[in-house]
Amino acid sequence: MKNENNLDKITRKDAIKKMGKYAALTAVGTFLILNPQKSQAQSIPDPGGDFD
Amino acid sequence: MNNQLAPTYQYVFGYHFLLWYSVSNSYSVIDSNFKVLLDNYFQSNSQDAFFDTLNIEEIETSKLDVIKTIKTYLEGCNIPNIPNKDKVQVLEYSNRKILKRYAYNGKTFQIYFDSEFVKKLIHPPLAHLETRDKTTTDLTFDIYLEGNNLHLFKNETFLNSYPKQDYHKLQGKFMFHLLCSIHDKEENNWIGTLHGSTITNGISSILFVGKSGKGKSTLCTILATKGFNLVADDISPLASTNLNIYSNPAAISTKSGSFSTLRTLVPNFDDLQAVEFNKSKGLIKYIPFKRPPNNHYPCNTIVLVNYKTDSKTDLKKISIVELLETLIPDSWLSPNPKHAKEFLDWLQTLTMYELTYSNIDSMTHKVNSLFNENV
Numbered sequence: 182m183k184n185e186n187n188l189d190k191i192t193r194k195d196a197i198k199k200m201g202k203y204a205a206l207t208a209v210g211t212f213l214i215l216n217p218q219k220s221q222a223q224s225i226p227d228p229g230g231d232f233d
Numbered sequence: 234m235n236n237q238l239a240p241t242y243q244y245v246f247g248y249h250f251l252l253w254y255s256v257s258n259s260y261s262v263i264d265s266n267f268k269v270l271l272d273n274y275f276q277s278n279s280q281d282a283f284f285d286t287l288n289i290e291e292i293e294t295s296k297l298d299v300i301k302t303i304k305t306y307l308e309g310c311n312i313p314n315i316p317n318k319d320k321v322q323v324l325e326y327s328n329r330k331i332l333k334r335y336a337y338n339g340k341t342f343q344i345y346f347d348s349e350f351v352k353k354l355i356h357p358p359l360a361h362l363e364t365r366d367k368t369t370t371d372l373t374f375d376i377y378l379e380g381n382n383l384h385l386f387k388n389e390t391f392l393n394s395y396p397k398q399d400y401h402k403l404q405g406k407f408m409f410h411l412l413c414s415i416h417d418k419e420e421n422n423w424i425g426t427l428h429g430s431t432i433t434n435g436i437s438s439i440l441f442v443g444k445s446g447k448g449k450s451t452l453c454t455i456l457a458t459k460g461f462n463l464v465a466d467d468i469s470p471l472a473s474t475n476l477n478i479y480s481n482p483a484a485i486s487t488k489s490g491s492f493s494t495l496r497t498l499v500p501n502f503d504d505l506q507a508v509e510f511n512k513s514k515g516l517i518k519y520i521p522f523k524r525p526p527n528n529h530y531p532c533n534t535i536v537l538v539n540y541k542t543d544s545k546t547d548l549k550k551i552s553i554v555e556l557l558e559t560l561i562p563d564s565w566l567s568p569n570p571k572h573a574k575e576f577l578d579w580l581q582t583l584t585m586y587e588l589t590y591s592n593i594d595s596m597t598h599k600v601n602s603l604f605n606e607n608v
Binding site (some may be wrong): 209210211212213214215216217218219220221222223224 | 257258259260261262263264265266267268270298299302303306309310314316317393401402404405406408409425426428445467468554557558561562563564565566
C-alpha cells in the first residue's frame with residue numbers, strides 16, 4: 182500500500198458524492214467496479230447503428 | 234479469509250483507493266470505510282474473528298449483511314477474464330478486389346478489401362496517407378465480409394472475425410496492429426489503447442477523454458488549428474516502459490453537428506469529402522493534420538471534455554473516480570500484471586481536470602495555460 186497514512190478524511194456523504202453515478206452504495210461503504218474492453222475497439226459514433 | 238480473492242495491486246488516490254484484480258483485469262475504486270472492512274476481512278482467520286472487528290453501531294447494519302456485501306463485491310471483482318477465441322479462417326484470395334496503399338512514418342502498408350462497403354470502414358480516416366509508390370510493402374492487411382462476419386488478416390495470417398454489427402471492434406483491432414507496425418512495437422509493448430484524443434505542444438501532451446458527443450474530436454480539431462499538434466484521435470495508444478502516448482495516423486472524425494464551427498477554422502473544409510456512414514449517423518468528415526514532430530510524447534494531464542452550449546469556460550480538478558468511470562469502460566487495457574502496474578503508476582503521476590466550454594478562444598487559452606503549468 183502506498184501513502185496509506187496520507188489518506189485524507191472526508192465524510193461518508195462527501196465520499197458518496199465523489200464516487201459518481203456507477204457507485205454501489207451500501208451501508209458499509211461505497212465501491213465501484215470498472216472493466217476495460219477485452220479487445221481494442223474504435224468508438225461508435227451512433228450506438229446501435231449498422232454500417233449499411 | 235479468502236485471500237485468493239484479494240486485489241493484486243492497491244493504490245491510494247486522494248480520498249479513494251484504487252484496486253486491481255488480476256484474474257478479472259478489473260479496476261475497483263472504493264472508499265475508506267469499505268477499505269477498512271475489506272482489510273479486516275482478509276486479515277481475519279474466521280467469520281467470527283471478522284465479526285469481532287466490526288463496530289455495528291457505527292455502520293448501522295447487521296454483521297451478516299456486511300459479510301454478504303463483501304462476498305458479492307469480491308465475486309464481482311474475480312470473474313475470470315477469458316479472451317474470446319475465434320475460429321481460424323483461411324485467407325480467401327478471391328476477396329482481393331480493391332487495393333489501397335498508404336505510407337506513414339517511413340512505412341508502407343497496403344490493404345485489400347472485398348467491396349466498397351468494407352472499404353468504407355477503414356479507408357476514409359487513412360485516405361490522406363494514400364501513396365502511389367509501389368516499391369516496397371512493409372505490411373499487408375486483408376479485410377472482407379463473409380456471410381455476417383468481417384474477417385481481418387495481417388500478412389496473410391488470420392487475426393480475428395467480428396459479426397458485422399461489431400465493425401468498431403474490427404476498426405480498433407486493425408488500428409492496433411497498424412500502430413504496432415508503424416511504431417516498431419509488438420502487441421505486448423502496450424499498456425493499452427485509451428479512448429480519447431491527444432494533443433501536444435511539442436514537449437508534452439494532454440489526453441482529452443469524454444463520452445461520445447461531449448466534443449473531444451471537435452475540441453482537438455480546434456486546438457490543431459490553433460498551433461498544437463494532433464497526436465491521436467479516438468484511440469490514444471499508451472506504451473509500456475516509457476509511458477508515452479504514440480501518434481495515431483488516422484484523421485480526426487467529426488460529425489455534422491460540428492461542421493458550422495469547424496468551417497470557419499479548418500482551411501478548405503468544404504472541399505473535404507463527407508462520408509455517409511449510415512443513414513442514422515448522418516455525415517462524417519475526416520480532417521487530416523500533419524504529423525507531430527515526434528512519434529510519442531509523455532502525458533501527465535487528462536482532461537474530461539464537457540461541451541455545453543453557451544457555457545462559461547471552466548476548468549476544475551476532478552477525482553480519480555470521475556476520470557476512471559469515463560476512461561476505463563471504453564478503453565482496452567492489457568491484462569498483463571506488469572502493464573496494469575505501469576498503468577496505475579502512470580495514473581498516480583496525472584493531474585485530472587474537467588473542462589466545460591463553448592467559447593473557442595477562451596478554451597484554447599485554458600489549454601495553453603495547462604501546457605504551461607506542465608513546463
